Every structure is written in C-alpha cells, then in structure tokens.
Amino acid sequence: xxxxxxxGHGFAVALTWQNLLLALVGCFLGTLIGALPGLxxxxxxxxxxxxxxxxxxxxxxxxxxxxxxxYGAMYGGRISSILLNIPGDxxxxxxxxxxxxxxxxxxxGEALSISGIASFVGxxxxxxxxxxxxxxxxxxxxxxxxxxxxxxxxxxxxxxxxVTSSNQAKAAFAAALGLSLAFIGVDGQTGVPRFxxxxxxxxxxxxxxxxxxxxxxxxxxxxxxxxxGKAHSHTTAPITEIGKVVPPVSMLKDTAPSMARGSILGFxxxxxxxxxxxxxxxxxxxxxxxxxGKKGFFGKGDPRGVAAPEAGNNAAAxxxxxxxxxxxVPGSGTTAVLLAMLMALNITPGPLLFTNSPDLVWGLIxxxxxxxxxxxxxxxxxxxLFSRVLRIPxxxxxxxxxxxxxxxxxxxxxxxxxxxxxxxxxxxxxVFRKLSIPMVPVILGxxxxxxxxKNLRRALTISDGDLSILYGSPLAVxxxxxxxxxxxxxxxxxxxxxxxxxxxxxxxxxxxx
Amino acid sequence: MSDxxxxxxxxxxxxxxMWATTLIEESFIQDPxxxxxFPMVIAVVMAIAAVVMIxxxxxxxxxxxxxxxxxxxxxxxxxxxxxQLLPIAGFVVSTIFATGFLCWRLxxxxxxSVQGGVLIAIGIxxxxxxxxxxxxxxxxxxx
Numbered sequence: 091x092x093x094x095x096x097x098g099h100g101f102a103v104a105l106t107w108q109n110l111l112l113a114l115v116g117c118f119l120g121t122l123i124g125a126l127p128g129l130x131x132x133x134x135x136x137x138x139x140x141x142x143x144x145x146x147x148x149x150x151x152x153x154x155x156x157x158x159x160x161y162g163a164m165y166g167g168r169i170s171s172i173l174l175n176i177p178g179d180x181x182x183x184x185x186x187x188x189x190x191x192x193x194x195x196x197x198x199g200e201a202l203s204i205s206g207i208a209s210f211v212g213x214x215x216x217x218x219x220x221x222x223x224x225x226x227x228x229x230x231x232x233x234x235x236x237x238x239x240x241x242x243x244x245x246x247x248x249x250x251x252x253v254t255s256s257n258q259a260k261a262a263f264a265a266a267l268g269l270s271l272a273f274i275g276v277d278g279q280t281g282v283p284r285f286x287x288x289x290x291x292x293x294x295x296x297x298x299x300x301x302x303x304x305x306x307x308x309x310x311x312x313x314x315x316x317x318x319g320k321a322h323s324h325t326t327a328p329i330t331e332i333g334k335v336v337p338p339v340s341m342l343k344d345t346a347p348s349m350a351r352g353s354i355l356g357f358x359x360x361x362x363x364x365x366x367x368x369x370x371x372x373x374x375x376x377x378x379x380x381x382x383g384k385k386g387f388f389g390k391g392d393p394r395g396v397a398a399p400e401a402g403n404n405a406a407a408x409x410x411x412x413x414x415x416x417x418x419v420p421g422s423g424t425t426a427v428l429l430a431m432l433m434a435l436n437i438t439p440g441p442l443l444f445t446n447s448p449d450l451v452w453g454l455i456x457x458x459x460x461x462x463x464x465x466x467x468x469x470x471x472x473x474x475l476f477s478r479v480l481r482i483p484x485x486x487x488x489x490x491x492x493x494x495x496x497x498x499x500x501x502x503x504x505x506x507x508x509x510x511x512x513x514x515x516x517x518x519x520x521v522f523r524k525l526s527i528p529m530v531p532v533i534l535g536x537x538x539x540x541x542x543x544k545n546l547r548r549a550l551t552i553s554d555g556d557l558s559i560l561y562g563s564p565l566a567v568x569x570x571x572x573x574x575x576x577x578x579x580x581x582x583x584x585x586x587x588x589x590x591x592x593x594x595x596x597x598x599x600x601x602x603x
Numbered sequence: 604m605s606d607x608x609x610x611x612x613x614x615x616x617x618x619x620x621m622w623a624t625t626l627i628e629e630s631f632i633q634d635p636x637x638x639x640x641f642p643m644v645i646a647v648v649m650a651i652a653a654v655v656m657i658x659x660x661x662x663x664x665x666x667x668x669x670x671x672x673x674x675x676x677x678x679x680x681x682x683x684x685x686x687q688l689l690p691i692a693g694f695v696v697s698t699i700f701a702t703g704f705l706c707w708r709l710x711x712x713x714x715x716s717v718q719g720g721v722l723i724a725i726g727i728x729x730x731x732x733x734x735x736x737x738x739x740x741x742x743x744x745x746x
Contacts, residue, residue: 141731144738259655263613266649270620270642277638280630284638285623308682315678315708316667485715489705490723492682493698497731500689501738509686517679524664525609547636555635 120162268535693742
C-alpha cells in the first residue's frame with residue numbers, strides 16, 4: 091500500500107545517527123520539561139526554538155527534535171502529578187486526581203508505570219492514526235479554498251477557550267488581543283504600516299516568540315515568587331519512595347480497556363483544531379469514569395483514572411499533528427508553536443506538504459514511532475531518574491528557566507527592545523493568570539492572525555467583495571456551524587460540571603497544552 | 604471588581620484601537636476588504652468582550668499583599684535592568700546578578716543564591732556558547 095511504502099521510506103530518513111540522537115535528546119528533554127511544574131510542552135518547545143534556529147538545523151531534524159519534546163512532555167507531565175500532586179503541565183492535570191492518591195497509598199511506582207505504559211499506548215495509536223488519517227485529510231484539504239480556511243480558523247479560535255473555559259468573553263478577548271498583536275507591522279497585502287506609531291521596531295511586527303516565552307515562562311517565575319510562603323505552595327513533603335516499578339499483570343489487564351478508550355477519545359480530541367492534549371485527557375477521564383460506572387473508585391487511587399487521561403493526552407498530542415501537517419491549522423497550542431517554526435523555516439504545512447516534502451513528513455512520523463519506544467524505555471524503568479530531578483528546589487529551577495528564556499530570545503535577535511517586550515508580556519501573562527484569562531488564544535492569534543486575514547481577503551478578492559462566499563460552500567457552512575456550537579457549548583456545559591472547582595483542586599492551569 | 608476594572612481598561616484599549624485603525628493609510632493596491640476592515644472587526648469584538656466582562660464580572664482573584672506587590676515590582680525591575688545591562692556587561696556577569704536575585708527572592712538563603720547564581724550562569728554559558736554554539740552577549744571582558 092502506498093502509505094506503508096511511504097512510511098518505510100520515512101524510516102530510512104529517520105534512521106540516521108543525527109536524527110536518532112536528536113530524537114533521544116528530544117525525548118529526554120521533553121520528559122524533563124513535562125515533569126517540571128512550571129514548564130509545559132508549549133513553553134518548553136518555545137524556549138527551544140531560538141536554540142534550534144541558532145544551531146542551524148534543517149527542517150526535518152528540527153521538527154524531529156521538537157516533536158519528540160512534545161511527545162516527551164506528555165509522558166513527563168504525569169511524574170509530578172503523581173509524586174507531588176502538581177500537574178507537570180495542563181494535560182497532566184487529570185492524572186493528579188487518581189495518581190496522587192495512589193502514591194499516598196504507597197503505589198507510586200505502579201501509578202508511574204501504568205501511566206507510562208498508557209502514554210505509550212496512546213501515542214502509538216495516535217501515530218498510526220496520523221499515518222492513515224493525514225493523507226486522507228490531504229484529499230479533503232484540496233476542497234479547502236480561502237473561504238473554507240477562514241472558516242477553519244474561526245473554528246479554531248471559537249473552540250480554543252476549550253470546553254473547560256468558563257468565561258467565553260475572556261476567551262474572546264484573548265483571541266482578539268492575539269489577533270490585534272498580529273496586525274502590528276506592515277500589511278502584507280497592501281504594504282501600508284499598521285499600528286506602528288512610527289516606531290521602527292514595530293515595522294516588522296512582534297515576533298511570535300516574545301508573547302510565547304514571556305507569557306508562559308516569565309509569568310510562571312512571577313507566579314512562583316508570588317506563591318512563595320503561601321500555605322498551599324509546593325512545600326508538602328514529596329513522596330520519596332517509589333516502590334515497585336513494574337506493574338502487576340492483573341492491573342495491566344484491568345486498565346487495558348481504559349487505555350484503549352482513552353487513546354481513541356484523545357486522538358479525536360487532538361484532531362479537532364483548537365482542542366489539544368488537555369481536552370484529550372479531560373474527555374478521556376470523564377468518559378472513562380462514566381464507562382466504568384459503579385465498579386470504579388475514581389478519585390481514590392483507581393489505576394484506570396491514571397491510565398485513561400495519560401493515554402488520552404498522548405493520543406491527543408499525536409492527533410494534534412494531523413491538522414497541523416495536513417491542513418496547516420494547528421490542533422493545539424503546542425502545535426501552533428510548531429507550525430510557526432515550520433513557517434519560519436519556509437515550509438508550508440498543508441496539503442502540498444505531503445507531495446512536496448514527503449521526506450519531512452514521513453521521516454517525522456517514523457521518528458515518532460522510534461521516539462515512542464525510547465520514551466517507554468526512559469519512562470518506565472528510568473523514571474527514578476526524573477523523580478530525583480523533581481527534588482531540585484524551585485529556587486534554582488525557575489531562575490534557570492527565566493535565564494534560558496532571555497538568552498534564547500537574545501541569541502536570535504540581539505535586541506534589548508525585544509527583551510523588554512518579552513518582560514512586558516511576562517507581566518501581562520501574570521495579570522491574565524490572576525484574572526483567569528486563557529493565554530492560548532493570545533498565542534494562536536499572534537501566530538495565525540496574518541494567515542487568517544490573508545485568507546479572508548483572498549476570498550473576498552475572488553468574489554469581488556461579495557460576502558456570501560464566506561458561507562458559500564457546504565464545507566464552510568459546516569465549519570462555521572461547528573465553530574458557533576463550540577463557542578456556545580461551554581456556556582451550557584459549565585452548568586453541569588463545575589470546572590472552576592475542579593481546577594482549583596489542583597493548580598492554576600491557564601497554560602497551554 | 605477586578606474584572607470590571609480590567610474590562611474598563613480593555614474597552615479603552617479597544618476604542619484606542621478603533622481610532623488607530625482610522626489612521627491607517629489606504630494604498631493604491633486595494634483589495635475589496637482593505638487593510639482597515641479586519642482590525643476594525645477585531646476591535647469591535649474586543650469592545651464587546653470588554654462590555655460583557657464589565658456587566659458580568661467573575662469573582663475577585665486573590666491579589667497579593669503590598670509587600671508581595673513590591674517584591675514583584677522589584678523582580679520586574681531587576682529583569683528590566685538585566686535586559687539593559689546584557690549588551691554592556693556581557694552575559695556571565697549580568698546573569699550572575701539576575702539569577703542570584705531571583706534565587707534569593709524564591710527562597711534560597713543569600714549564600715545559596717550566590718552559589719546558585721554563579722553555577723547557573725556559568726553552566727548556561729558553557730552549555731550554550733560552547734556546546735551548542737549560540738551567541739551569547741559579549742561583555743567588555745570577552746564573556
């Protein structure tokens with residue numbers, strides 16, 4: 091079959107020493123980044139992008155490295171969720187609910203290994219899904235004209251607040267802010283400067299890295315400084331004893347259906363644009379709870395409560411790559427960052443990517459398979475290594491994170507102005523977290539604003555100013571309808587589930603997946 | 604209440620944006636939408652979101668005490684100073700001070716902060732400049 095042949099070719103691309111080494115480094119770094127609370131996949135990837143650029147890596151190795159980091163973070167997030175009851179990143183939030191109770195019962199090792207295996211299953215299923223679904227989507231993608239792309243972007247923004255967002259006005263504001271930031275600079279279509287106020291630094295627009303690193307990494311440092319000394323900060327005694335690392339076979343058998351269900355749900359959640367790994371883990375957990383029914387003891391250390399969300403978030407990470415590669419529309423916050431990196435490397439993801447750069451795509455997918463096995467090896471037997479890293483006090487860790495953010499940006503631009511903008515975003519990020527304003531829409535706005543506007547104007551140029559082209563084709567209408575539903579639904583869903591309480595039970599997660 | 608204040612600020616920003624949009628020049632290459640239309644739409648969306656925030660504010664978040672606020676302001680000040688000093692004093696020296704300060708504010712003892720600052724600065728320098736080949740800020744001492 092054509093696909094399997096292409097995949098075989100991809101393995102040939104991936105199995106070079108450089109790519110294998112990069113995959114290993116990416117998996118290791120990703121697990122580390124995911125494990126450390128305060129660093130998530132999106133800021134981890136964001137911090138590494140300037141490094142990758144400065145190293146002069148070509149597109150395929152760069153993508154292999156960063157996507158390995160992404161996958162790795164999905165594995166790593168569970169470590170601090172289980173051991174410290176602090177989610178390593180937002181997708182790992184659900185793992186706290188059963189993982190930490192299990193650890194308290196002395197079953198930390200089992201929790202870690204079940205979740206590691208569940209992560210592997212989720213990622214494995216999702217990568218196969220990617221292999222088969224992405225080329226299909228490419229065929230569908232050829233039906234996409236500028237009007238349909240515009241509708242797709244509207245869908246991405248509308249659903250971005252996510253099912254877990256409680257205040258759609260804030261999500262709308264965040265998206266509007268992100269888009270406004272994207273307008274700064276010289277307009278691509280007409281060449282006129284917009285919102286530059288005569289300042290030469292603004293003519294080039296705002297580099298997408300500044301809001302990402304500023305709002306995610308720097309604001310985290312500020313939050314840590316603020317939280318220090320508070321009763322519920324990270325000073326509860328960490329669980330040092332891990333216990334058995336290999337789970338009993340009976341537990342594996344019990345959790346296998348959860349892993350399967352979580353993987354499928356997570357993959358679907360990941361494929362939907364705007365919804366990411368967090369939604370994957372959330373949906374997997376809640377639906378698993380319903381599926382198991384009375385037999386389960388979720389919230390008190392049920393291993394299924396650990397297996398399902400972990401399979402879900404890894405599957406969603408893989409799923410998020412599908413729209414990113416096939417359509418050029420990011421499936422999650424982190425894939426939005428990856429997308430920006432690809433565009434900066436002059437590779438346009440989208441339908442033509444599979445025809446123009448098959449090496450890149452299939453090499454990446456093959457590297458993901460290999461990386462998955464590497465991650466399984468790193469995470470199940472060697473999990474003790476990472477849990478030891480978690481004991482590094484945050485007063486060494488967070489300043490290091492802050493400094494790496496600074497030098498990453500400075501190494502790229504050598505501009506003090508950019509550093510000041512980044513600091514401003516850091517402060518803004520802190521304010522946003524206080525006010526529960528989601529930050530992912532801001533980032534998506536900055537990244538996609540230009541594309542979104544370009545498609546809108548192209549559509550209207552084609553129709554000569556006739557607005558009806560925007561809802562002309564059934565595809566566009568369908569997408570816009572889903573967008574409206576996706577935007578309005580959380581308002582109704584929040585009546586049934588109290589997300590605020592759920593979030594307050596763990597920690598503040600207005601970060602991305 | 605915080606939401607209302609924030610909503611008010613956002614409304615002001617949105618109105619400012621609408622005014623700034625009218626300042627955008629038209630060019631002779633024109634597409635039917637023009638460079639002003641989409642920004643105007645987004646500014647209106649922002650204004651509507653602001654009004655909703657004012658009308659239906661969420662519960663107040665927990666704002667830090669005065670002392671904490673001062674600490675946060677001091678931290679931001681140090682970061683700003685760091686950004687300004689980087690091209691002047693070079694990477695290693697600036698980073699030692701900035702990292703030391705951050706470690707100290709995050710709970711390390713003064714001695715640990717100095718140790719942490721020096722270790723982290725030199726560690727990052729070694730890793731990024733020599734192993735990865737990135738270009739860190741160069742000071743008058745060559746590092």
